[in-house]
Structures are given as C-alpha cells and as structure tokens.
Amino acid sequence: MNAQSDERGGTVPVAEPDSVAGDVTEPERELGSRAPAFIKASRPLHLSWQVGVFAVGLAVVAAGVAMLVLPGPGWLVIFGGMAIWATEFVWAQLVLRWTRRKVTEAAQKALDPKVRRRNIVLTVAGLVIVAALVGVYLWKFGLSLPWNISE
Structure with missing residues (x-):
C-alpha cells in the first residue's frame, strides 16, 4: 500500500492503478462523521450539529423530490441532499457508495x-x-x- 505524508504529519492513501482496467481508482473514505473536532468533542454540540445537517439535507431532498414533477434538476438535487447527509450519517455514505458504483458500472457498460x-x-x-x-x-x-x- 502506498502512502504519502500530508501537511498534518499523517499519511494519506494514494490511488493505485486498477489491475483490470489499468486506470486509477480512488481509495474509499472512512465511514463516519466529518464534523470538525471541536464539535465532535462535545456530545450535545455534535448532536445538534447532526440535527442541523439532517434538517438541511431533508430540505434539499424534499426540494429535489418536488423538482421531479416541477421544472428543475430533480435527481441532481436529491443526490446533493444525500451528499449533505453523507457528511454525518454512515447510512447515507453507504447509499452514495452504492450509487457511485452502479453509475460507474452503467457508464462502462454503455461504452462497450x-x-x-x-x-x-x-x-x-x-x-x-x-x-x-x-x-x-x-x-x-x-x-x-x-x-x-x-x-
């Protein structure tokens, strides 16, 4: 496994070539909250942060659902709301990983x-x-x- 040092002194995984397709694949990020450390340090603050993220994500997803029947990029906005949720919730991160994998498979199949x-x-x-x-x-x-x- 290749790793490079970042400015914080830790290591960051480097993308490795895919053995089948020969292209470079991104390593998957770890699951969990991406809230700043000072927010994670306080349980009540982290809980209120999660409630806020959920509310904003819900508003964006609701707007996307409305755009499915109204003019606008409905699916794009829905996935944007899912990305907002994925900053805090593991289930949304897993849904986005599954969606990204399926879209990549469909794109490769379409290029056949x-x-x-x-x-x-x-x-x-x-x-x-x-x-x-x-x-x-x-x-x-x-x-x-x-x-x-x-x-």
Whole structure:
C-alpha cells in the first residue's frame, strides 16, 4: 500500500492503478462523521450539529423530490441532499457508495462496443421511422399544422 505524508504529519492513501482496467481508482473514505473536532468533542454540540445537517439535507431532498414533477434538476438535487447527509450519517455514505458504483458500472457498460453499436442502430432506425412518418404527413396534408386540418 502506498502512502504519502500530508501537511498534518499523517499519511494519506494514494490511488493505485486498477489491475483490470489499468486506470486509477480512488481509495474509499472512512465511514463516519466529518464534523470538525471541536464539535465532535462535545456530545450535545455534535448532536445538534447532526440535527442541523439532517434538517438541511431533508430540505434539499424534499426540494429535489418536488423538482421531479416541477421544472428543475430533480435527481441532481436529491443526490446533493444525500451528499449533505453523507457528511454525518454512515447510512447515507453507504447509499452514495452504492450509487457511485452502479453509475460507474452503467457508464462502462454503455461504452462497450457491442452496446454502442446496438444503440446507434436503434437510433438510426428510430430516425428513419420518424422521417418516414413526417414524409407521409407532409405528402398527405402539406405544410399545414395538425390543428388547422379540416378533414
């Protein structure tokens, strides 16, 4: 395991090359609270810190859920709220790790040459069908809008 010294005199794990893909993977952070040390030192202060983090995270997640039906980046805001919760709660850190792993797997699968070729073929087929439907519409009705057709 490689480690480098940081300015505090401790050691920080260094990313190592992935043996399968050959790329560099990030070491996973340790689970637990990331509150400052002076807050962790006092139990009542740490508990009130956690309540505040939970309330802010809940407000952000609620806004994200509302954005699923309203205009806005709903999923992005929901994951932002989860990231806020992950600064204090282990369960949120585990959910974010699982989500990051699944997104990485999906991205690698999407870059697979067979999957890319299939997606390109399906996209071209869909565009040909849409172009044919537009051509039939223009041949039958001309350049009139659908709500102005009197047939």
